[in-house]
Amino acid sequence: MKFIGIDGCRAGWLMVSSEHGNDFNCEVHSNLESLLLHLPEKYLVLIDIPIGLPKKESRLCDRLAREKLGPRRSSVFTVPCREAVYAKNYKEACHTNHRFLEKKISIQAWNICPKIREADLLLQKHPELKEQWLEAHPELAFQALNHGIPLSYPKKKPEGFLERLNLLKNFHKNIKRWFQQNRKIISPQTAASDDFLDAFALCLAASGIPDEIEFLPESPINDEKGLPMQICHPKF
Numbered sequence: 001m002k003f004i005g006i007d008g009c010r011a012g013w014l015m016v017s018s019e020h021g022n023d024f025n026c027e028v029h030s031n032l033e034s035l036l037l038h039l040p041e042k043y044l045v046l047i048d049i050p051i052g053l054p055k056k057e058s059r060l061c062d063r064l065a066r067e068k069l070g071p072r073r074s075s076v077f078t079v080p081c082r083e084a085v086y087a088k089n090y091k092e093a094c095h096t097n098h099r100f101l102e103k104k105i106s107i108q109a110w111n112i113c114p115k116i117r118e119a120d121l122l123l124q125k126h127p128e129l130k131e132q133w134l135e136a137h138p139e140l141a142f143q144a145l146n147h148g149i150p151l152s153y154p155k156k157k158p159e160g161f162l163e164r165l166n167l168l169k170n171f172h173k174n175i176k177r178w179f180q181q182n183r184k185i186i187s188p189q190t191a192a193s194d195d196f197l198d199a200f201a202l203c204l205a206a207s208g209i210p211d212e213i214e215f216l217p218e219s220p221i222n223d224e225k226g227l228p229m230q231i232c233h234p235k236f
Contacts, residue, residue, distance in 0.1 A: 002040050005202025006047040007138065008115045009191035016199040017043075018207060024172065024200065026182045028190055032122045036129075046136035046202040049112075049119045052222065052229030053082040058101060061135075061231040064216040068233070069139055070150045076137060077112075080105045082223070085113050085120065123227055130227060134206075134213075138198035140233035141205040142167060148236035155194045164197045171209055175200070204234075211235040 004017045012030040029035035039045075052059070058078055065076045080093060081100040087093035093113065094104040123129055142151055145167045153160035168175040179196055186196075205213065214235045220228035 002043040003203055003206035004039070004043055004045045005136075005199040005204070005206060006035070006045060006049075007195045007199040007202065008049060008112070009195045011190040014186070014191045014195045014199050016196070016203040018203050020207070024178060024203065026178075026186070026196065026199070028186055032118055036122070036126070043132060044206045045133045046141075046206045046232065047119065047133060048136060048138055048198060048202060050079040050116050051119060051123060051130070051133070051135040052220075052227040053085060053116070053120060053225075054079060054101060054229065055081055055224055056100065058103075059229045060221060061216050061229050065137055065140060065231050065233075068216065069137075069143060075139055075154075077106065077109050078103070079116075080109055080113065082120070082225075085116050087113075120225075120227075124225055127226065134232045135228075135230065136202050136205060136232050138201050140231070141201040144205070144210055144234035144236040145171065145201065155197070161193060161197070164194075164201070168197060168200060168204075171204055172200075205232075209234070 002017050002019055004015060006013055006015050009028060011028055013032060013035055014028050015035060016024055016026050018024045062076050062079060080097045083100060084093040084097035084105060087096050090107065090110045093110055097103060097105045123133065142164055151163055153163050155161065155164060165175060182196060211234050213232045216231045220230040223229055
């Protein structure tokens, strides 16, 4: 069984994989279809991207995730409706989302729409994957690693990066060397430094570290395409 954490990066998708919580491998794929071809028969993916998309109201899973993280580290953005995700431009996306959900979308949400579309198309094309591909949020994983305590710094700040690196060290003592080795191979133009730690944390969570997986909400709410609007995280 292979456990996999996936985070979007500048060049596509950064994947960290492991068997039995050791020998963590890191690689970058330009698209999810290519990544899918490299997966073994038995695996579990935790991916930091919205999967099920709303139609008439915002997703309950996002609201629950924000409550779980608390105001200090709540970086869960409001997911646009599917029609807005597939809009031709930001102006159209704002207009469309307001029509369906009565709110515009942020430019940050629009910038991630190409990756949301990619994941949405993959799971519509391969509906069987929804049992093996689970939506997750790295900050929930890090909070679980920190015994449920919200982290002190944003991940983009140097203090935040070190805080998360030190947390991972409790579960993989050579994490600093692992990061340095992969940073030499994968350039900053390909992936940001925090992408490595986010994907690593999701890989740990997939393997059951530090604890079993829970879901927000507990029972999935499926969207109009039958995809679950549900975020998983380690229990804390």
